[in-house]
Amino acid sequence: MKTAFVFPGQGAQYIGMGKEFYDNFNVAKNVFDMADKELEMKISDVCFNGPIEELSLTEITQPAILTTSYAILKVLQEKGLKADVTAGLSLGEYNALLYSGSLNFSDAVKLVKKRGKYMQEAVPEGRGKMAALIGMSIEDVNKLICDLSNDGVIEAANYNCPGQIVISGEKYVIEKAVELAKEYGAKKAVLLPVSAPFHSSLLKPAGEKLKGDLENITIKKPNIDLISNVTADVIKEEDIKKLLVKQVYNSVYWEQSIEKMLNDGVTNFIEIGPGKSLSAFIKKTAKKHKINIDIQNIERVSDLEKLSIK
Numbered sequence: 567m568k569t570a571f572v573f574p575g576q577g578a579q580y581i582g583m584g585k586e587f588y589d590n591f592n593v594a595k596n597v598f599d600m601a602d603k604e605l606e607m608k609i610s611d612v613c614f615n616g617p618i619e620e621l622s623l624t625e626i627t628q629p630a631i632l633t634t635s636y637a638i639l640k641v642l643q644e645k646g647l648k649a650d651v652t653a654g655l656s657l658g659e660y661n662a663l664l665y666s667g668s669l670n671f672s673d674a675v676k677l678v679k680k681r682g683k684y685m686q687e688a689v690p691e692g693r694g695k696m697a698a699l700i701g702m703s704i705e706d707v708n709k710l711i712c713d714l715s716n717d718g719v720i721e722a723a724n725y726n727c728p729g730q731i732v733i734s735g736e737k738y739v740i741e742k743a744v745e746l747a748k749e750y751g752a753k754k755a756v757l758l759p760v761s762a763p764f765h766s767s768l769l770k771p772a773g774e775k776l777k778g779d780l781e782n783i784t785i786k787k788p789n790i791d792l793i794s795n796v797t798a799d800v801i802k803e804e805d806i807k808k809l810l811v812k813q814v815y816n817s818v819y820w821e822q823s824i825e826k827m828l829n830d831g832v833t834n835f836i837e838i839g840p841g842k843s844l845s846a847f848i849k850k851t852a853k854k855h856k857i858n859i860d861i862q863n864i865e866r867v868s869d870l871e872k873l874s875i876k
Contacts, residue, residue, distance in 0.1 A: 573658030578841030625682035635839030666788035684772035694763030701753030723765035798822035
């Protein structure tokens with residue numbers, strides 16, 4: 567049985583995340599302390615105490631989630647847990663890079679803060695929007711996008727799991743797509759409470775800014791298989807920087823990434839970090855392919871007691 571460590575992206579944040587680990591494990595406390603030092607701010611205080619308005623700012627959210635997930639990962643490593651493959655949803659891919667040894671935490675936490683800032687600044691407030699389409703096939707979503715593409719920017723942002731695809735683009739086009747979605751087979755279409763049209767071509771300027779920062783970062787060869795969001799395949803060392811740039815404005819192929827892992831014999835998944843959204847996505851993808859899997863989520867200290875590698 568192969569095991570995968572998977573890491574959540576933006577949107578999983580909540581006040582209090584990581585505090586139990588900070589209070590109970592020195593290795594986790596050290597991670598938060600290092601983040602505070604590297605960012606020259608008390609990111610730990612924002613994670614533990616809020617306010618939610620600050621925690622929800624993209625340039626705060628991203629290093630906050632990265633730090634929380636990495637602190638929990640270090641506890642699992644201290645306990646001797648290992649994985650055969652790793653991946654992360656969008657921002658979560660940086661945690662996968664940390665686990666694979668490709669990136670060091672000092673560089674990563676500063677990099678994702680800049681990433682969040684660039685993503686927030688790329689599109690003026692109110693111009694962009696995202697929406698989740700529930701119950702639609704990829705083909706039907708593509709048809710909806712094609713039919714509305716002359717009205718403005720509308721693109722598939724996240725292929726989360728069977729029957730859940732997120733679209734992103736200009737506000738009025740996304741709102742129109744939500745109104746029309748049921749005519750194209752959607753059971754439900756919901757506008758998302760996000761501040762920018764993430765994973766759309768509108769964020770290409772943010773990717774270009776990140777490219778400049780990545781030039782000064784040392785990337786090492788991954789020591790285990792790491793699945794890229796952009797390609798849904800094992801990432802090569804020489805492609806990492808290029809794919810991290812592209813990831814900012816490219817679709818996130820999460821369902822396809824999970825399919826790749828399932829096809830490679832992964833049947834045990836451990837979601838590390840705040841929230842349980844990845845576990846839900848993985849269950850639906852595995853169910854589609856009629857593959858039995860084990861999924862465990864580690865976001866609280868009590869979850870460690872239930873943890874098992876079979």
